[in-house]
Amino acid sequence: MLKRSSVAYFRIVILGSGNVATQLGLALRQNGLHITQVYSRNRRHASALASLLKASPVTALGKIEKNADLYILAVKDDAIPVLAKKLKLKDRLLIHTSGSVGMEVLKPASTTTGVIYPLQTLSKDRKINWRKVPLCLESNTKSGKTLLEKIAGRVSEDIVWLNTEERRLVHLSAVFACNFTNHMYVIAENLLKKKKFPFRLLHPLVLETALKATEIGPLPAQTGPAARSDDKTMKKHLKMLTTDKNYRAIYSNLSKSIKRK
């Protein structure tokens, strides 16, 4: 691999224009790194993100430069192996950003592969504090590891080396801690709507529940009817959910799971 003296001179190509491509691209740029190209099949998407990152938009794979130091494949899980089969990057470092896709799917494109999986929920237009985001790294070569550590270290203080199997477990745990948690908020909001109460009513509770779990740990933080085996209240709640079969089943299953402790 061609060696450049400082990461500030590195050339980085981003493939993709979604939430991760946008937020990771911005984080790299804000930390003094240089994005040269943004690839997306969709011209509008490529241009929008490229302009945000002061990079050149590219809509054809053939137009992607050959001599970049890092290629970031920040596309949907299914598209990762598809694109990897079309790229010819020799020994250039190619990474993806997925929690659940193995590193090995990148093999057809390069001999140096890796992963940066940011353990955070990302949206295009929502700023987050990247310094605190655990970046889960993996690479198949020593040079890849050195390079990834340098670049990731510019963005976050929290670097974690995980192999594919470990990363998949972390990703699965994140589905519970983030996606399913958010679904609990959605259900709560829908229940409040029955009396036209705003979700705002639950804001202090939602924030304190999260903060408490991070400060004292989730197990000692567990409260509620199921935790204290208050069968009378649980029965009342199930009765209130008679017409919401889906929510009723969720209430019943989760209460049982809590009581199991």
Added chain:
Amino acid sequence: MLKRSSVAYFRIVILGSGNVATQLGLALRQNGLHITQVYSRNRRHASALASLLKASPVTALGKIEKNADLYILAVKDDAIPVLAKKLKLKDRLLIHTSGSVGMEVLKPASTTTGVIYPLQTLSKDRKINWRKVPLCLESNTKSGKTLLEKIAGRVSEDIVWLNTEERRLVHLSAVFACNFTNHMYVIAENLLKKKKFPFRLLHPLVLETALKATEIGPLPAQTGPAARSDDKTMKKHLKMLTTDKNYRAIYSNLSKSIKRK
């Protein structure tokens, strides 16, 4: 009812010594209100909280003063009607602090009854910002309403008047937003333990998930394999949970519920 000129001269009796009794008692005292007695059958509990609140401990119901302005029944749901049947308070304001118990169970004890239900998760030794906690109030008389509003207004900026039925709905929504959410954290922690990863890894994700839902609303904040109908990843996850039948069922049910949107 005897009228005192300012809430600062009010005499307040707290019955109970648990999480709500402790935290609400502290909040009242820190806002210049005067707790005269703390009742608990357990002498050690009564003394501990009474000393914290500069009040007198009482372990016999007969020793409770007759002329207080407010009696707060902050005991377990099941104990509320039991104690209400033993108290004789004439027209003194008697309230409980439960989300799911009706106000009417207080009738045997007094003609003036009410509720202060703090919409927050409380632990004995965890400080919270009471100014932002929605206090759900109810009372059966005008004088009770005036008094409750004055006292609650000292503690929080967010006063909400709810009848028993409305309060029960809010309480049910809180079980999802707090208790079930916390159980998601517990499951995530247990999954991480398989590889000896600490829950700390998920702290930024847990906090951002909560913050994001309060800022953009839970529905637009929903991400993850189920939200994008990524069946391949969901299948992988279910396979990883083969030996955790309980978690597998929860994963499957919640994913289906998210996809239903």
